[in-house]
Amino acid sequence: MSDHRRFTSVPIPAGRVAAVDYGRKRMGIAICDAERIIASPWPMRQPTGDEKAEAAFFKRLVAEEAIVGFVVGLPVHADGSDSKMSVEAERFAVWLGETTSRPVTFQDERYTSVEAAGMLAGLGLSRGKKKARADSIAAHIILTAWMEAHASPRLGDGVAIHEPPQRPGALDG
Known part of the structure; x- marks a missing residue:
């Protein structure tokens, strides 16, 4: 069994x-x-494939974009069971956290590639351009799902607003 469950509740500031x-x-x-x-x-x-180059990329991303977590x-x-790639993604997440000193959490990515392909299907792009964009669109879907799951209620999101009681006669002229 994989150990990714220990990452699922990692808070990101x-x-x-x-x-x-x-x-x-x-x-x-x-x-x-x-x-x-x-x-x-x-x-x-x-x-x-060069760990130093990958580390430099992610450290630069953190610094230039003010990334607080991944x-x-x-x-x-x-x-819902683990795949071979689950283990690799876990290893990558551990490496990423250690390399950048930023918290790392997971988001279920089931069907994101299918959803990304569907989004790209009608754009008239060549197969190569679709392939080049599909992974970034999948990352966008992953991040959007995570943001929705961790969103704070905002005004208008079904949050009840307490109105102060009216003073008797306040509206009377």
């Missing part, structure tokens, strides 16, 4: 968060604004 759709050949990245309202996909990253997509099977 207020601020910008980056999501990573981890893959051996391609990594999708998305980053949200500090208020965690809008997530934006970033260009797909091809891992170099969400890594967790690739589990449809029934």
